[in-house]
Amino acid sequence: MAKLTMEALTRSIGVFHAACSPCNNCDIEILDVLTPRYDVERFGITLVGSIRHADAMLVTGIPNMKTAEKIKYIYEQMPKPGVVIAVGTCACGGNMFRHSYNFVKPLDEIIPVNMYIPACPPNPEAIIMGVVKLIKALRG
Amino acid sequence: MIDFLFFPGLLFSSVCGMLASFIDRKLTARIQWRKGPPLLQPLYDLVKLFGKETIIPAQASKALFLLLPLISVSAVALFAILNGVIVKSSVAPFSGDLFVAIYLMIVPAVCLILAAGISGNPLAIVGASREMKLVLSYELPFILALLVAVIKSHGEIVITGIMSYQAYTAPFLFSLSGALAFLAAIICLVAKLGLVPFDAAEAEQEIIAGVLVEYSGFSLAMFKLSKMMMLFVYPMFLIKLFWHNACGSVIGDVMVFALKYFVVLLIIVLIRNTNPRLRIDQSVKFFWTYVFGISLLAVIFAFIGL
Numbered sequence: 001m002a003k004l005t006m007e008a009l010t011r012s013i014g015v016f017h018a019a020c021s022p023c024n025n026c027d028i029e030i031l032d033v034l035t036p037r038y039d040v041e042r043f044g045i046t047l048v049g050s051i052r053h054a055d056a057m058l059v060t061g062i063p064n065m066k067t068a069e070k071i072k073y074i075y076e077q078m079p080k081p082g083v084v085i086a087v088g089t090c091a092c093g094g095n096m097f098r099h100s101y102n103f104v105k106p107l108d109e110i111i112p113v114n115m116y117i118p119a120c121p122p123n124p125e126a127i128i129m130g131v132v133k134l135i136k137a138l139r140g
Numbered sequence: 141m142i143d144f145l146f147f148p149g150l151l152f153s154s155v156c157g158m159l160a161s162f163i164d165r166k167l168t169a170r171i172q173w174r175k176g177p178p179l180l181q182p183l184y185d186l187v188k189l190f191g192k193e194t195i196i197p198a199q200a201s202k203a204l205f206l207l208l209p210l211i212s213v214s215a216v217a218l219f220a221i222l223n224g225v226i227v228k229s230s231v232a233p234f235s236g237d238l239f240v241a242i243y244l245m246i247v248p249a250v251c252l253i254l255a256a257g258i259s260g261n262p263l264a265i266v267g268a269s270r271e272m273k274l275v276l277s278y279e280l281p282f283i284l285a286l287l288v289a290v291i292k293s294h295g296e297i298v299i300t301g302i303m304s305y306q307a308y309t310a311p312f313l314f315s316l317s318g319a320l321a322f323l324a325a326i327i328c329l330v331a332k333l334g335l336v337p338f339d340a341a342e343a344e345q346e347i348i349a350g351v352l353v354e355y356s357g358f359s360l361a362m363f364k365l366s367k368m369m370m371l372f373v374y375p376m377f378l379i380k381l382f383w384h385n386a387c388g389s390v391i392g393d394v395m396v397f398a399l400k401y402f403v404v405l406l407i408i409v410l411i412r413n414t415n416p417r418l419r420i421d422q423s424v425k426f427f428w429t430y431v432f433g434i435s436l437l438a439v440i441f442a443f444i445g446l
């Protein structure tokens with residue numbers, strides 16, 4: 001059953017876009033991925049509005065004093081099994097904000113991260129490549 | 141029981157519904173110049189949801205929260221039995237009448253409204269209130285449109301009766317009143333299916349997922365499944381009421397039906413892809429003036445005998 005679920009899950013991913021105080025550039029790139037030009041629906045990927053429908057969280061930005069708790073809370077509300085993808089150098093490790101007074105700790109010390117997509121911001125092809133690599137890894 | 145579980149109930153209509161949902165998504169993708177999802181995409185979506193955790197919000201009443209999606213699916217399956225007589229023509233054990241059909245068609249919407257209400261989420265409640273207004277606005281024109289079929293078949297309210305009347309004379313669609321009623325009914329159908337110009341209740345960009353915002357896992361899968369089944373069963377019902385003609389052999393009947401169904405589905409997909417979402421007050425106005433007007437005209441023409 002778990003195997004079947006994983007098989008189906010990797011073919012039908014509901015992505016929830018969790019902006020955790022980014023500079024907004026990564027978010028624009030994520031929106032680009034969802035446009036007809038890149039057409040991620042061919043991999044079964046769709047954008048969902050509610051975290052309850054999500055299978056993957058795309059987290060952008062640095063966890064700061066305000067958003068660090070919230071991102072943890074949101075992660076706990078996601079029905080499991082689900083994965084977390086850190087998009088952008090900010091989410092992967094703090095980028096140039098890592099010495100900021102407002103930076104709490106890297107994202108992967110707050111919630112488990114399954115995939116890192118660095119770059120500032122990563123371009124749509126890089127995001128798709130990251131997701132496809134994650135899918136391959138999940139299928140085993 | 142076999143009717144309910146396999147043919148033409150749950151299993152048959154969900155398989156056809158998945159196919160219809162695939163066609164809908166693929167056509168949408170092609171219209172937007174994309175490649176679109178693979179054939180089994182609706183199945184993957186459902187299987188995935190079956191395997192996921194179902195979260196019940198703390199404020200919700202547990203039993204009702206889990207029961208409502210099941211009621212919704214079984215209402216659609218019952219409705220499928222009611223008019224699942226493509227092959228079995230008029231020998232169905234219970235050939236229901238239009239009143240049962242109208243009631244069964246409202247059940248999924250009522251389930252959605254209740255589900256949103258008890259889930260305790262403010263966004264869901266906004267969605268529920270919109271859905272309720274939508275039901276109030278499309279139900280009257282829809283019933284008037286169905287009335288045309290009754291008038292034209294001289295007071296027949298049993299579905300199989302209406303079908304056999306058409307088989308003896310001509311499909312109602314080819315008369316003025318029938319065509320108008322069919323048009324009004326298709327517009328109401330788009331609203332019943334919660335598709336784009338009238339999807340204010342689920343408006344993803346403003347109220348997240350509206351009525352379904354708290355649902356996850358198995359229960360969400362059940363609501364999705366009932367949506368897919370509705371996409372197959374409701375147009376089928378309209379085709380039976382307005383566009384039925386029998387050509388004798390079973391295979392011929394099925395082929396002709398598939399063709400008609402595809403035409404109706406194509407119209408629905410085109411409506412949904414070429415229109416922006418209406419605000420809820422705009423949809424109510426639209427239904428109470430234009431669509432109501434069209435179906436009233438159709439009823440008057442049907443009385444005159446056009």
Ligand code: SF4
Binds near residue numbers: 024089090095120
């Ligand atoms: S990684 Fe770069 S583009 Fe992305 S949020 Fe951080 S600073 Fe902005």
